[in-house]
Amino acid sequence: MGRSPARRPVGAITRGTTGHNRLRRSDRWLAAVHGGRLRAAVRPLVVDLGYGASHTTTLELFTRLRQVAPGVEVVGIEIDPARVARAKPYERKGLTFRLGGFELPVARPPTLVRAFNVLRQYEEGEAWRYWDVLRGGLAPGGVLVEGTSSENGRRAVWAGVSGEGPVTITFSARFDAFERPSDLADRLPKTLIHRNVPGERIHTFLRDFDHAWAVSAPYGAHGRRQRWLAAVRVLAASWPVPLSPPLGGPARWRLGELTLPWTAVDPR
Numbered sequence: 001m002g003r004s005p006a007r008r009p010v011g012a013i014t015r016g017t018t019g020h021n022r023l024r025r026s027d028r029w030l031a032a033v034h035g036g037r038l039r040a041a042v043r044p045l046v047v048d049l050g051y052g053a054s055h056t057t058t059l060e061l062f063t064r065l066r067q068v069a070p071g072v073e074v075v076g077i078e079i080d081p082a083r084v085a086r087a088k089p090y091e092r093k094g095l096t097f098r099l100g101g102f103e104l105p106v107a108r109p110p111t112l113v114r115a116f117n118v119l120r121q122y123e124e125g126e127a128w129r130y131w132d133v134l135r136g137g138l139a140p141g142g143v144l145v146e147g148t149s150s151e152n153g154r155r156a157v158w159a160g161v162s163g164e165g166p167v168t169i170t171f172s173a174r175f176d177a178f179e180r181p182s183d184l185a186d187r188l189p190k191t192l193i194h195r196n197v198p199g200e201r202i203h204t205f206l207r208d209f210d211h212a213w214a215v216s217a218p219y220g221a222h223g224r225r226q227r228w229l230a231a232v233r234v235l236a237a238s239w240p241v242p243l244s245p246p247l248g249g250p251a252r253w254r255l256g257e258l259t260l261p262w263t264a265v266d267p268r
């Protein structure tokens with residue numbers, strides 16, 4: 001993968017829908033789970049790929065990551081030149097915007113690439129292929145975080161992909177934004193959304209999560225947060241739920257989050 005600006009960015013211009021705090025849930029996870037990785041890196045570079053019609057979510061990512069890794073530099077990359085021109089006035093020290101695509105026209109390999117609500121507009125086969133392209137361009141020990149959210153960001157699912165391949169999947173929802181956990185299925189990454197059918201692991205997992213949610217109903221008397229915590233403990237009896245930080249444990253679950261190893265849902 002080249003590091004110099006490609007003559008024509010790789011990919012296609014798609015809808016630019018975005019909004020304030022849409023990606024807050026994943027920003028929070030990134031800061032907590034991968035902040036140490038950014039602090040440990042020499043000149044850590046973060047790419048926000050496909051930031052959309054406004055600079056907003058890239059600026060929010062920059063602000064939140066700077067709180068945990070003050071030396072971090074963030075580059076927002078967009079394939080639509082008009083969206084790059086619109087974001088440019090918001091550049092500042094450590095935050096820039098540029099034209100590009102999956103080839104990632106940056107000066108050095110990024111420690112973190114965040115791509116949200118981008119691959120959902122591609123075909124499933126392309127999503128797998130671009131995961132490979134993007135992970136191939138990471139700095140050693142780097143991570144790609146690729147996911148999908150609802151328009152207001154209250155439901156989201158994302159995958160963590162290392163240079164070797166996918167490592168984690170995270171489900172995240174505001175407690176008033178779902179009836180049952182499988183409501184998050186419509187936000188699965190493109191690599192999984194077509195696999196939510198009987199016989200596939202992701203389908204079995206969401207079915208079991210719904211069951212755990214149902215049997216934890218008595219905890220609902222203390223609020224949906226307590227019910228979610230109870231449901232995660234039920235699930236942990238039969239699924240490899242990480243139980244301690246940074247990926248697991250009550251401090252994460254109480255945010256309406258659950259992270260699993262990717263192998264638990266891998267469709268391949």
Ligand SMILES: C[S@@+](CC[C@H](N)C(=O)[O-])C[C@H]1O[C@@H](n2cnc3c(N)ncnc32)[C@H](O)[C@@H]1O
Pocket residue numbers: 009010011012013014015016017018019022023049050051052053057077078079080083100101102115116117118
């Ligand atoms: C739906 S918006 C998502 C905006 C923001 N990431 C969010 O989640 O709110 C998707 C954006 O990705 C851009 N895009 C699609 N393919 C791309 C690529 N290969 N490289 C860079 N940007 C891309 C589109 O032009 C569009 O602006």
